[in-house]
Amino acid sequence: MSVDSVVHKPPFPKNYADEFLVLDHGKGTEIWDTAGKRYLDFTGGIAVNSLGHGRKDLAQIARKQMEKLTHVSNLYTTEPALELAAKLVKTGNPGQFAAVHFGNSGTEANEAALKYARVYALRTKGEGHHKFLSFTGAFHGRTLGSLSLTFTEKYQKPYAPLIPGCEVAPYNDVKALARLDRTYAAVLIEPLQGEGGLDKISPAFAKALQDTCAKHDILIIADEIQGGYGRTGTFFAWQQLGLTPDIVTLAKPMAGGLPLSATLIPAKVNNQVHVGDHGTTFGGGPVTTAVANRVYDIITDPKFLDTVIKRGKSFDRLLKGLKKDFPFADQVKGMGLLKGLRLKHDPAQKALMGEVISACLDKGLLVLRAGSDILRFAPPLTVSKKELEEAVAILRTVLEEKAKAFGV
Ligand SMILES: Cc1ncc(COP(=O)(O)O)c(C=O)c1O
Numbered sequence: 001m002s003v004d005s006v007v008h009k010p011p012f013p014k015n016y017a018d019e020f021l022v023l024d025h026g027k028g029t030e031i032w033d034t035a036g037k038r039y040l041d042f043t044g045g046i047a048v049n050s051l052g053h054g055r056k057d058l059a060q061i062a063r064k065q066m067e068k069l070t071h072v073s074n075l076y077t078t079e080p081a082l083e084l085a086a087k088l089v090k091t092g093n094p095g096q097f098a099a100v101h102f103g104n105s106g107t108e109a110n111e112a113a114l115k116y117a118r119v120y121a122l123r124t125k126g127e128g129h130h131k132f133l134s135f136t137g138a139f140h141g142r143t144l145g146s147l148s149l150t151f152t153e154k155y156q157k158p159y160a161p162l163i164p165g166c167e168v169a170p171y172n173d174v175k176a177l178a179r180l181d182r183t184y185a186a187v188l189i190e191p192l193q194g195e196g197g198l199d200k201i202s203p204a205f206a207k208a209l210q211d212t213c214a215k216h217d218i219l220i221i222a223d224e225i226q227g228g229y230g231r232t233g234t235f236f237a238w239q240q241l242g243l244t245p246d247i248v249t250l251a252k253p254m255a256g257g258l259p260l261s262a263t264l265i266p267a268k269v270n271n272q273v274h275v276g277d278h279g280t281t282f283g284g285g286p287v288t289t290a291v292a293n294r295v296y297d298i299i300t301d302p303k304f305l306d307t308v309i310k311r312g313k314s315f316d317r318l319l320k321g322l323k324k325d326f327p328f329a330d331q332v333k334g335m336g337l338l339k340g341l342r343l344k345h346d347p348a349q350k351a352l353m354g355e356v357i358s359a360c361l362d363k364g365l366l367v368l369r370a371g372s373d374i375l376r377f378a379p380p381l382t383v384s385k386k387e388l389e390e391a392v393a394i395l396r397t398v399l400e401e402k403a404k405a406f407g408v
Pocket residue numbers: 046105106107108110139140141142190194195223224225226227251252
């Protein structure tokens with residue numbers, strides 16, 4: 001990094017980078033560091049800041065609620081939590097969801113889903129029906145349950161043994177579903193993968209998964225933590241992909257940057273759950289849910305979602321323009337405003353991705369990476385067409401430089 005406001009070796013554990021850019025304030029898609037340098041934030045706090053930075057409307061709601069009541073635990077509830085729960089159980093198809101468990105992070109939402117699935121399997125099918133299946137390229141979180149279904153060697157290996165009964169199958173491989181039988185409690189899947197590389201389920205795979213799971217009474221858990229909540233132009237990504245899951249997990253953008261997650265469950269699962277089976281101290285507190293009510297209302301406005309689709313299309317066109325001019329930028333991936341640009345390169349040119357990301361940062365554009373060779377973009381859903389153009393212009397300059405330097 002060649003910017004001024006960089007801190008070296010902060011007292012954070014070594015699982016993080018040893019230098020950090022220190023960010024100070026933001027407005028919409030723009031963000032400034034402590035030295036006053038401006039960036040376009042196409043990371044969106046890893047798909048969290050869907051409504052952009054510096055939202056006075058959300059800040060006011062949080063402040064008002066903090067002054068009124070900040071925390072009550074799950075021994076009691078509050079009006080904002082009740083209001084949000086009522087909204088969330090009405091999402092999806094009529095009658096699809098009966099209850100929502102609130103948590104604080106994506107991984108917690110998945111933990112809750114896995115626990116509910118095991119409770120359901122135990123109490124309807126009996127012992128020995130506890131297995132889980134997930135897919136290559138998936139990222140479901142860092143706690144031990146979610147990690148047991150995130151089959152990336154470098155994430156899993158130091159923590160063995162992980163929880164028993166977890167298996168992996170190739171994403172989008174219909175034949176691999178033949179292994180499923182009644183001994184599986186659930187399948188956990190990202191209908192649109194985030195970290196893994198922006199792949200989405202094919203219609204044939206969605207149908208095979210639906211039919212096979214229905215046949216063996218296996219619950220389908222859709223992890224919509226990164227791809228859901230309006231990011232693709234519909235509230236859930238699965239609504240465009242021919243899948244109807246039983247359980248849905250949500251988190252990142254729910255509370256405008258505050259920590260909140262949700263696990264939506266159907267009546268048949270809720271009917272098997274007993275008092276004390278699961279719980280949380282902070283999940284669904286009045287401050288996060290008060291903000292989340294406003295975020296939900298904004299995102300579910302059909303005009304807002306239409307604009308996401310429109311911006312997604314503009315972004316697609318702009319990225320495809322790069323693809324035309326740089327043969328190594330060979331594939332545009334993703335849906336709506338969760339997009340990827342694959343930079344095909346020789347494994348010997350390992351440094352290319354890192355150099356592109358850091359050159360973008362130097363030129364005022366924050367971007368993410370997915371898998372080994374994909375640049376990932378998750379800008380606020382409020383991004384303007386002009387900002388999309390500015391970001392792609394920066395990217396173009398960077399690709400020109402790096403194409404020369406790497407001979408690609
Ligand atoms: C699809 C998906 N699931 C789960 C998680 C875990 O969420 P968290 O980091 O909030 O625990 C992430 C985080 O990137 C994610 O992208």
